[in-house]
Amino acid sequence: MLGLDIRSQRQKVQTWLQRMLSWAFWQTLITERLEHTTRAITGGLSTSELGALLRGAAPTEKPNPRYRLHTKSFWFHIRPRYYQRGSTWFTHTWRLGWFSTFFFMVETITGLILMIFYTPSPLVAYGNMLNILSNVPFGKFMRDLHRLGAEGMVIAVTLHMLRVYLTGSYKNPRQFTWLTGVVLLLVTLFLSFSGYLLPWDQLAYWAVTIGTSMAEAAPVLGTRVNLLLRGSPDIAANGLLRFYLLHVFLLPLLGFVFLMVHYYKVSREHGISLPAAIEEGDVPVDVRRRGEERVDFIPDLLTHEILLLALGTFIMVAAVAFFFQAPLESHANPLRTPLHTQAPWYFLWIQGMLKIGDKVLMGIILPTVIFGLLFAVPYIDEFWDWLWKRKSSRLGKNRRLGISLALVFIVIMVVLTLMGSPTWGIVTPPGQEIAQEFSPEEGEGPMQRIPYEQYPVGYFDTRTWTYPTDRPPTEFDKTFAEFKARVEQEVQHNSAWKRGEELAKQKGLDAVYGAWTITEWQQDLKQIRVTIDWNEFDPATEQLLPDEKSVFTDKTVYIHRKFGD
Amino acid sequence: MIRTQITIGLLLTVLSMVLVTLIGLNENARLARTTEEQMARSIMRGAALFNTNCVVCHGEQGQGIPGRCPPLNTPELFDTKNGRVPQTGWSGSLPDYIRSTIAQGRLRSTRPDQYPGNTATDPAGVAAAMPLWSQQYGGPLRDDQIQDITNFILNWGKAPGRMAEVPEPPQQTPEQRGQRLFTSLGCAGCHNPQASGDGGLPCPNLGNISNVAATRVQGKSAQDYIHESIVNPSAFIVPGYQDNIMPKTFKDLPTDQIDAVIAYLMTRKQQ
Structure with a gap:
């Protein structure tokens, strides 16, 4: 039928069936x-090779088939085929570059x-934060x-x-890699700083106000730079938008570009440096x-890198699950500067410098000089070697001056950072300081840590209150005892308070005292009025000031039964 | 080495996944708790805002000032069937009523005869009964702060009309007690006790009252004059000020409180 030979077809079908069944x-x-x-996915590795690879055995084919991946696959062509063992030693790199990239990815x-x-x-940003915390599953986790x-x-x-400085890895031929690295450090700092503003809380607002006002001190361009950053004389809607765009667009883009250059230099051009001792033959x-x-x-x-990935992820997840919490203070308020305003910790050294000198010199010129020097480190180094007509060496024993300078620099930075923290060099009236210690404007103090139920209603006065001996002490007792001790300590150490107390005693008046008036203000809400009065006197005449003229601390604190901690 | 690394890596990955799962299982409870905590914190912030902005007129505990501003801590406000919300013809909910009143203020009082607000104390009689507070309309507060105050006021609804008893220092002098009462009774809402003008307030300055009171009415001691002014404000009107601004209800106060206020006012004198 139509030239179709059924008999031969049958033969074919039979053979085909036989094949199918074998x-x-x-x-x-x-x-x-x-x-x-497998070969398509792995870029040329056979299954047996893959098996050998997973077993950790030596390559089964020659030439090494594992290198094919680096020429054939997209992802692996970025990575070198092999490293020199010395450059991968943990104590040489500490995997810090790897972890920098890891954090960049996490971010x-x-x-x-x-x-x-x-x-x-500004109208909704803070509300968004609260929403992320209270309404978005895993929102707090992500934040x-x-x-x-x-x-x-x-x-x-x-x-x-x-690390790169101490191992001398920035030296010829890696000068430019170092330079891109300093750019990446700057990008990192500014990324972190620009993200600081986004929650639009008090912490954010004032830290960024301090930061950008430093730009204002710059000669000639200062005001303009400041205006460009903030979008208006003060940080408001425009400033927030600008910082947001810096944070999510410009800085990540810069970071990405420089990261690629940096990485290309490291992995494709010069490789990771060998430990100096290996490179210069200072070992057997x-x-x-x-x-x-x-x-x-x-x-x-x-x-190893997948292990690091698992390790990094685990550490972060565990930290967030068990103890780390991103802070969130109250809504930004341009009209109210918190008592202890401070820059983010990595900029505290600048704040420390600002306390000891002029805004232009300390806030602009010196930081510029410091970062300028950082950029120039490899070139200064070369110049130094040229000056003394000696061969460049990465060995620590040949770089005593360089390493000592670095250590001195670190010590200075630590000291400046400590000086930058608000406990140094800022004078707050002691009464206000005590009230702030027990109930800070932002976050929680000892007063917030007393459970609602343990607050007794009543008037408590440091002059008459005694530590309970007939019953187990409550959190309130412990905290009020601390408060009493703190007030008495201030009388001991503060000469003005001491003299005021003496003057008052001569007149038969009240001693220095602090008092808490605790009221059940509403259902589930208690009011604690903290009063601290220290007999202020006129230093010229040594006359006690009348009540309405003397300054005394009066702070009202509210505690709700369910505000959490 | 490779095998060890793979094993440890796998173990860590599994641990991370377990942790994330645990967080996930706890997430709904945490969200509910955070919502509750945020409400509690909002009430705490609202209490502080009320303390700085509203007590002058509505009283420290929202008890209101008779003849001037209405009480907020009252069953009437929270009675949604016959209370203030239906009385004013407000079609929204009680929280909306409170929020919008704070945000926009009141041009005219809804009960001008009982609570004329600032209109009565304005010599020209045109001031808004209650100022507006929202930044949207030029006031000083952000909308989230207005929400905080609303939450604080609504919290009275759990026990409307209940007044907290403020513990008093045991060994205070009558003058010290009077000073506290001067604020908590609302006197400071209209009278400036410092010797620096009336500060735009519609009521006489009391910074020098102890000297002024002694000479105001022939044959009356300073104490008697102040006492009369408290219990019967219309008996003597200082020239330049209006009658019927000061409430006439202070005569119902306990005698010891009135005496304490008088003792405090007797300390108000300029050297």
């Missing part, structure tokens, strides 16, 4: 398919998720991760730079040989 056919087919797919992912729930407008990652990134990048030959031998990226380093 196990060998299927086996070959599956093996071939599997082999093909990108968590940041993108947080972006979904955030609008950069805490993002904040922790930011701190981690600043730490990792700084330590990375320190066998150690040197071991340090210079090849380590394949796949599988040795890739496995």
Whole structure:
């Protein structure tokens, strides 16, 4: 029929059926398919090679098939095929560059998720924060991760730079790599700083106000730079939008570009530096040989990096699950400067410098000089070697001056940071300071930690109150005892208070005292009025001031039964 | 080495996943708790805002000042069937009523005969009964702060009309007690006790009252004059000020409180 030979067709069908039913056919087919797919995915590795690789065995084919991945796959061509063993020693790199990148990735992912729930407008930004905390599943988790990652990134990048300096890795031929690294440090600091403003709470608002007002001190351009950053004389809607765009667009873009250049320099051009001792042969030959031998990226380093990834993720998740909380203070209020305003910790050294000198010199010129010097480190180094006509060396014993300078610099930075913290050099009236210690304007103090139920209603006076001996002390008793001790301590150490008390006693008046008036103000709400009166007197005449003229501390604190902690 | 690293890595990954799962299981409870805590904090902030902005007129505990501003801590406000909300013809909810009143203020009092507000104390009689507070309309407060105050006022609804007893220092002098009462009874809402003008307030300055009172009415001691002014404000009107601004209800106060206020006012004198 139509030239179709049914008999021969039947023959064909039979042969075909026989083939279909034989196990060998299927086996070959599956093996071939599997082999093909595996090679397609791994960029040329056979299944047997993959097996050997996972077992940690040596390559089964020659030339090493594992290198094919680096030429054939998109992801792995970025990575070198092998490293020199010495450059991968943990005590040489501490994996700090790797962790910097890790944090950058964490920030990108968590940041993108947080972006979904955030609008950069002063009217709603803070409400968005509350919403993320109270209404978005895993919202707090993401925010805490993002904040922790930011701190981690600043730490990792700084330590990375320190490590590179101490091992002399910035030297020829890696000068430009160092330069891009300093740019990345700046990008990291400004990324962190610009993110500071976004929650639009008091912490954010005032830290950024301090930061940008420093820009204002710059000669000639200061006011303009400040205006450009803030979008108006004060930080408001425009400023928030600008910081938001800096934070989510410009700075990450800059960071990404420089990260690529930096990484290209490290992995493609010069490789990670070898430990100086290995490079300059300051070790026995066998150690040197071991340090210079090849380590394949796949599988040795890739496995290690996946381990680091698991470790980094675990540490972050555990930290957020058990103890780390991103702070959130009350809504930004341009009209009210919190008592202890401070810059983020990594800028405290600038705040410390501002306390000892002029705003222009300390806030603008010196930081510029410091970062300028950082940029120039490799070139200054070369110049120094040229000046003394000696060979460049990375060994610590040949760089005593350089390393000593770095250590002095670190000590200075630590001291400046301590000076930058609000406990140094800021004089607050002692009564106000005591009230602030027990109930800070932002966050929680000892008074907030007393459970609602343990607040007794009544009037409590440090002159008459005694520690209970007939019953177990409550949190209130413990805290009020601390308060009493604190007030008495101030009388001991503060000469004005001491003299005031003496003058008052001569006149038979009240001694210095602090008092808490605790009222059940509403249902589930208690009011605690803290009064501290210290007999202020006129220093010229040594006359006690009348009540309405003397300053006394009067702070009203409210505690709700369910406000949490 | 590779095997160890793979094992540890896998273990850590599993641990991370367990932690995330635990967080996830706890998430609904945490969200509910955070919502509750945020409400509590809002009430705490609202209490502080009320203390700085509203007590002058509505009293420290929202008891109102008779003849001037209405009480807020009263069952009438929280009675949604026959209370203030239906009385004023407000079609929204009680929280909306409170929030919008704070935000926009009141041009005219809804009960001018009972609570004329600032209109009565304005010599020209045109001031808004209650000032507006929202920044949207040029007031000083943000909308979230207005929400805080609203939450604080609504919290009275749990026991409307209940007044908290403020513990008093045991060994205070009558003058000290009077000073506290001067504020808590609302006197400071209209009278400036410092010797620096009336500060735009519609009532006489009391910064020098102890000297002034002694000479105001022939044959009356300073104490008697102040006492009369408290219990019967219309008996003597200082020239330039209006009658019927000061409430006439202070005569119902306990005698010891009136005496304490008089003792305090007797300390108000300029050297």
